[in-house]
Amino acid sequence: MGNLQYKVIVGLEIHVHLRTKSKMFCGCALEYGATANSRVCPVCLGMPGSLPVMNKQAFEYAVLAALALNCKIAEFTKWDRKGYYYPDLPKNYQISQYDLPLGTGGFIEIPLQSGQTKKIRIIRVHLEEDAGKNLHPAGNFSQIDLNRAGTPLLEIVTEPDMNSAAEVRALAVELQRIVRFLGVSVADMQKGHMRFEPNINLIITRDGTEYKTPIAEIKNLNSFRALERSVDYEIQRQLDEFLQTGKVMEMGNKTTHGWDDENQTTVLQREKEEAHDYRYFPEPDLVPVVMNERWLNEIKSKLCELPLQKQMRYVSEYKLSDYDAGVLTAERSTAEFFERAVKKGGDPKRVCNLLTQVGLKLANEAGCTLAELIPAAENVAELAEMIDTGKVSASAGNTIMRKMAESGEKPQIIAEQLNLLQKSDAGELEVIVDKVLEGNPKAVEDVKSGGKKSKKARGFLLGQVMQKTSGRANPKIISEILAEKLG
């Protein structure tokens, strides 16, 4: 191979479905999985004479997302028609934004494996309508389902600032977390709510000379795995191709690929970039959108601390592990619940354990959020305190947490009802300890003699006390009494 080094260059184009109740330009409900062509009207069917009306909520969601991506929001933006013929596009043009996107010049911060973060620049964010779906059942025909036609679609285009498949994946994951946090998208990958199109090439340095490989675009990826693997595959493919052919980037030699998930390979779709002429022009059926300060401030007020910032703050401020902080910031409702419980006085680490070990599992099973599961976050704070002060054991705490989810009762009451309060009265416990010591002279002997057996015997004695108290004794206090009596 000689002296060869290479750098990976990846830019991303991402499409995100917004979670509005109705479509972008008509009143049809957005409903995944409904009977084909049941969520349609003259507007989204592109019937003659029908006219689009902008969904204000969709626009506000798009602006909110653009703000979270640190974009400059356009004071004046308009709609354009992008013309191309395709059976799933009823009007044979798509209403989109061409030269005046609603957001420009932002960035997204992504976590790196090193624990550092990296800023990936965002070129533009704009809003458009999605197309329908072509279905290809067996036989000499195709079918078209237009339920999806007109779904508000946010398009985000990054600069080619990513240098590995892992970074591409990190951006995708981070973006999903952001749009979910903001509540602007359900961002369910399986439902096609997010689609990715990476543009990949390599800068290869061989014997002091730099070569750029032709850019390859992979279309329509809808899972993090496919995204990461296809980028990795493409890196290797381009490297191999360069070594075999020496082909470098030229005007018009960008290629388009699909991802074959079964064989885990990219498949060439178009050899040469077609000189696609979309004949954009301003959409005459819609009026431009003028963003004034009041409206913008209203949207800004819905911004919140972004998940990555929260995660890093949890680590530095609450001393949580990065992993735990990540789990707590996966969903906005979880993070907010956590913060409420901490604010009510719960120890962050203890609250975190209760939530990650019990709460989230239960919420997941019930298909709801933590707040829906346990309306009063202060109950969790109280429970955390009970564990910390030794009123209940950590394992009893988990049991109480489960009961709280069922009954909504206060932890103190549950602990009493289930007899889970620990005996911490040293006097009462001393009597029990004495009885155990009396009944187990052999073990007492072993402890006193020291050496290997000592530790085991001490554990045995402690276990005996626990048994006599049906596990309700505070092990810390028993240990102290034992130490006092046995040295």
Add this chain to the structure above:
Amino acid sequence: MRNELLDMGCRQLRDEIAAGQVKSVAATEAVFEAVEKYEETIGAYISTFRKQAIAKANEVDEKITAGKKVGLLAGVPIAVKDNMCTAFGATTCASKILENFHAPYNATVIEKLLAADAVIVGKTNMDEFAMGSSTETSGFRRTVNPWDTSRVPGGSSGGSAAAVAGRLCFAALGSDTGGSIRQPASFCGVVGLKPTYGRVSRYGLVAFGSSLDQIGPLTRTVGDCALMMNVIAGYDQADSTSVDEETAPVCDYLEKLDEPIENLKIAIVPQFNAGADEQVQKALRDAVGTYKELGAEIIEVDMPHLDYAVAAYYVIATAEASSNLARYDGVHYGHRTDNASDYIEVYSKSRAEGFGKEVKRRIMLGTYTLSSGYYDAYYLKALKVRNLIRSDFTDVFEKCDCIMTPVSPTTAFKLGEKVDDPLTMYLSDVYTIAANLAGVPAISIPCGFDEKELPIGLQFLAPAFSEDRLLRIARMFEKQTDWHKKKPVIS
């Protein structure tokens, strides 16, 4: 023997029906008798709804007998151009590609007509997709001018104009993208109003040039025109380009109709009128005389950018049309070819078979002007011209109440005379196009006849949303003349 009822104006007919003196059924039957008798000659309609119309007429009559309140057009038989969607019958735009298209909904104007208790008698012939100035590009039939059946009725709302002039309805709706209401109104000797862009909802109007299209009435008198405006004008949330009540409230266009405008100042544009036939110029001079007698002041103004109006219009209108008509591809509705071997051929063959020559010409023109590399030179430049024309109008309207021009350089021409000469055909819109580019309202009223006994039209243009004043200015002339009382004898 003609039924006298048919000569009655909409207002009078409506009042007499509402008062129980005339039955809507009688008026409706009279219309269909006339249709039976003359439609074969005139060819105004693409479809008629006799049964449905009679049923609606009966319903209105029963309402009146029962003492219930009825709408502004109670029982009045009305025709609509076949580019407005109706949930009944077909909506064809006079194109083979939509021959069997049945819209699943009513256009907003149709809903408004029905809510006003109008009786919709049929849908009128037009140039295919409203592209033409003679109704000769219709994919289905020929419409002739009731004043001379060897001549065109004008276009593209030729069917509506012929139906109103020929007494095959009492009033009609047309659409106007570059003169398509006013020019046929002028050729057929009736009143035609293109309202301000945004005054009447376009929802359900099959688009030709979306930024230019506007629905308006064709009637026999200015008063009927005002009545129709009272029914169809107003904000519609389904049309983002319709103007809301706060910006420009609609008014009762009949309320002050008979009050003349005091200190009326009319501008004429000499540069503009020079190209018209001598007979047309004479009619204009006579009209100037009439207004002077009425105390109006006539001033001459210059509109330097009007020379570029036709060029800019044909760039913008065809560009929008090429996009608007992209949906007629045989995939979701409308004509689909029987001979496609793949989906690309479904598109190309369906469109090749379904569209007529003029429509294809304009789609190609529009596609070309929007193509990358040409956009700046054509479309963008046309938008700049459009802005200059708008500001020309703003300047002129600071000096006057309205502008007066001919509607068309000529009176109705012979069938077949210009159909193969698109450029000459396009130039027949030279006086009407500017109003669409600027979005301002304009009206055409009868103002005389040429030596061949063909009607001549007079056009007024006024500032945006001043339809009330425009109608009053027109009414001043109408009161002073009796051109509107003449009616064609159909041979």
